[in-house]
Amino acid sequence: MPKVLPTIQEWYGYEGNFKLTEQSRIVVNDAAGVDAEEAAKEIFRRTGSPVVITLGEKGSLAYDGKEIFFAPPVKTSVVDTIGAGDAHAGAVMLGLSRGMTLADAAALANRVCAKVVETEGATLSDEDFAALGLRED
Numbered sequence: 001m002p003k004v005l006p007t008i009q010e011w012y013g014y015e016g017n018f019k020l021t022e023q024s025r026i027v028v029n030d031a032a033g034v035d036a037e038e039a040a041k042e043i044f045r046r047t048g049s050p051v052v053i054t055l056g057e058k059g060s061l062a063y064d065g066k067e068i069f070f071a072p073p074v075k076t077s078v079v080d081t082i083g084a085g086d087a088h089a090g091a092v093m094l095g096l097s098r099g100m101t102l103a104d105a106a107a108l109a110n111r112v113c114a115k116v117v118e119t120e121g122a123t124l125s126d127e128d129f130a131a132l133g134l135r136e137d
Contacts (some may be wrong), residue, residue: 069103074114083122
């Protein structure tokens with residue numbers, strides 16, 4: 001079980017929010033408009049864990065301790081943002097669990113998140129989920 005971490009506000013004066021995954025990866029939502037690259041580097045410096053920051057319509061960025069990766073946004077029409085952050089974090093973890101690089105996992109997460117926000121509610125239809133090609137048969 002991970003130890004309790006200080007808040008992002010305590011670390012960096014950061015006003016966004018974050019999720020800590022089981023593998024101690026931190027997924028951050030950049031709601032504050034701070035310099036996301038610097039926030040990612042600082043969070044990595046303090047935790048030693050890869051960082052993914054969602055940037056809304058600008059996509060997302062990931063930092064593995066060596067390099068910043070930008071994952072481009074996926075063009076979509078936003079209907080409902082419920083579940084978007086959870087979907088993004090879950091897709092990053094799915095990608096990493098399947099051996100993707102952090103950059104590729106962030107890009108996958110952007111695709112999944114785009115599909116979620118164009119859907120009413122937080123649950124994708126079977127057809128929309130199948131179209132993402134995520135199932136391993």
